Amino acid sequence: xxxxxxxxxxxxxxxxxxxxxxxxxxxxxxxxxxxxxxxxxxxxxxxxxxxxxxxxxxxxxxxxxxxxxxxxxxxxxxxxxxxxxxxxxxxxxxxxxxxxxxxxxxxxxxxxxxxxxxxxxxxxxxxxxxxxxxxxxxxxxxxxxxxxxxxxxxxxxxxxxxxxxxxxxxxxxxxxxxxxxxxxxxxxxxxxxxxxxxxxxxxxxxxxxxxxxxxxxxxxxxxxxxxxxxxxxxxxxxxxxxxxxxxxxxxxxxxxxxxxxxxxxxxxxxxxxxxxxxxxxxxxxxxxxxxxxxxxxxxxxxxxxxxx
Numbered sequence: 001x002x003x004x005x006x007x008x009x010x011x012x013x014x015x016x017x018x019x020x021x022x023x024x025x026x027x028x029x030x031x032x033x034x035x036x037x038x039x040x041x042x043x044x045x046x047x048x049x050x051x052x053x054x055x056x057x058x059x060x061x062x063x064x065x066x067x068x069x070x071x072x073x074x075x076x077x078x079x080x081x082x083x084x085x086x087x088x089x090x091x092x093x094x095x096x097x098x099x100x101x102x103x104x105x106x107x108x109x110x111x112x113x114x115x116x117x118x119x120x121x122x123x124x125x126x127x128x129x130x131x132x133x134x135x136x137x138x139x140x141x142x143x144x145x146x147x148x149x150x151x152x153x154x155x156x157x158x159x160x161x162x163x164x165x166x167x168x169x170x171x172x173x174x175x176x177x178x179x180x181x182x183x184x185x186x187x188x189x190x191x192x193x194x195x196x197x198x199x200x201x202x203x204x205x206x207x208x209x210x211x212x213x214x215x216x217x218x219x220x221x222x223x224x225x226x227x228x229x230x231x232x233x234x235x236x237x238x239x240x241x242x243x244x245x246x247x248x249x250x251x252x253x254x255x256x257x258x259x260x261x262x263x264x265x266x267x268x269x270x271x272x273x274x275x276x277x278x279x280x281x282x283x284x285x286x287x288x289x290x291x292x293x294x295x296x297x298x299x300x301x302x303x304x305x306x307x308x
Contacts, residue, residue, distance in 0.1 A: 098148030100159030100211045101224055101270060101277060101307060106139030108279070108302020110167050116282055116297050125294025127175040127187045134170040135198075137300045139163055139205070155213040155221060163205040165232070167298065171197040177239050177258060185259045185293030195249065196242035201260055201287075203232035207268065227269040230281065234262045259292035261285055270304075277304035 042049040049058040055071040067078040075091045111132050114122045121128060141163035148157040171177070174194045175187040190197075209228035213221035239254040268281035282299040 096154040098146050098150075098154045098157040098213075100144065100146040100157060100209065101226065101272060101304070102159050102161045102163070102207060102209065103141050103144035104277070104304045104307040106137070106141065106163075106165075106279060106302055106304050108137045108139075108300045109133070110135050110137040110169065110298055110300040112169075112287070112296040113282070113299055114296060116284055121296065122294055125296050127171075127173060128294055128296060129172050131170045131172040135168060136170075137165060137167045137302060139165045139302075141205075155215075157211060159209045159211050159226060159228075160207055163207070164202065164235075165205050166200065166202045167300070169199040169201075169298075171199070173197070176241055178254075179256055179258055183259070183292070185288050190241070190243070192243045192245050192250075194241060195244040196240065198241075199237065199239050199258070201237045202235045203264065204235060205230055205232045209268070209270070211270075223271075223273050225269070225271045228267070230266055230268055232264045232266075234260060234264075259289045260287060261289055272304070272307075277307055278302070279304060 038053055040051045042051070046061045047058065049056060055069070057070075058068040060066045060068070066080075069076040069078070077089050077091060079087045079089070081087075109132060111119075111130050112121060112125075112128060114120050114125070141161060143163075144159065144161035146157055146159050148154055150156050174190045174197075176190050176194070176197060177199055178186055178188050180186045207228060207230040209226040211224055211226035213224040215221065215223075234257075236255075237257055237260045239256075239258070241252045241254075243250045243252065264283050264285040266281055266283040266285070268279060270277065270279045272278065278301075280299075280301045283297050285297075286295045287298055288294060288296070
C-alpha cells in the first residue's frame with residue numbers, strides 16, 4: 001500500500017473516532033496540547049501504530065502491507081499484496097471477561113461485638129473477653145464464579161464461590177467454656193494455671209458480592225472494591241485448654257457444638273490495590289443460639305495473602 005494511501009486510512013479512522021470536542025478547538029496551541037494528550041504514535045522500521053481513545057491504527061510493511069484499524073472490539077484489516085487486489089476483512093476481538101476477587105488465602109484477626117458494631121461485651125458475656133492479638137481467622141477460598149454485568153466492559157459484576165473459614169477465639173481469662181447441666185453455654189473457673197484457652201469453629205462459606213474494578217478500560221485493573229453478604233454452615237467446633245503447673249503441661253480438648261449456631265449470615269467488604277487486598281466482615285447472627293448463652297457477634301478484619 002502506498003504511503004499516501006496508508007496515511008489516508010489512518011486519517012479517516014482517526015476522524016471517525018476522535019471526539020468532536022477536540023476537532024472543534026479554535027485555539028491552535030490548545031488543540032495541539034490536547035492532541036498530544038490523547039494520541040500516541042509508535043514508529044518502528046517496518047511498523048507504525050497510532051493509538052487514540054476507543055481504538056488504534058497499525059500499518060505493518062514487513063511482507064505484505066497490512067493496515068489494522070481497531071475500533072472497540074472490531075478490527076478491520078486492509079491487506080495489500082503486490083500483484084493482487086487489496087482485500088479488506090473484519091475480525092471481532094474476543095471480549096475480556098470479568099474476574100472477581102474471592103479465591104485466595106485469607107488471614108485476619110477476629111473478636112466479638114455485643115450487638116453488630118458494638119465492641120462492648122454483654123453483662124453475661126464478660127467471661128468471653130478475647131485476647132485480640134491471638135484470636136486468628138484463617139480462610140481458604142477455593143472456588144470462585146464471576147458474573148459480568150456489562151456487555152462492553154469487564155470491570156463490574158457479581159462474585160460468588162465457596163470457602164472454608166476456621167476461627168480461633170483465644171480467651172483472655174482462666175474461664176473455660178462448657179455446656180452446663182441445663183444445656184446452656186457457660187464457663188467454669190479453672191483450678192489450675194491456664195496457659196492457652198480457645199474455642200475453634202469452622203464453617204463452609206458462600207459469598208454474594210458486587211465488585212467494581214478500576215480503571216474501567218480493558219486491561220489490568222489496579223484497584224477494586226466489593227461488598228455484599230455471605231452465608232455459612234458449621235462443620236465443627238471444639239475447645240482446647242493447655243494447663244501449665246510446676247513445669248508440666250497438660251492439654252484438654254472438648255468436642256461439642258456448645259450451642260454454636262449451625263447456620264449464619266453476615267456482611268462483608270473487600271478492597272485492594274495491586275497486590276494488597278484487605279477484607280472486613282461481621283456476622284449478623286450471634287455466635288451462640290438465642291437463649292442458649294451470651295449474645296455475641298463475631299467480626300474479622302484481615303488481608304488476602306494469596307489471590308488466585
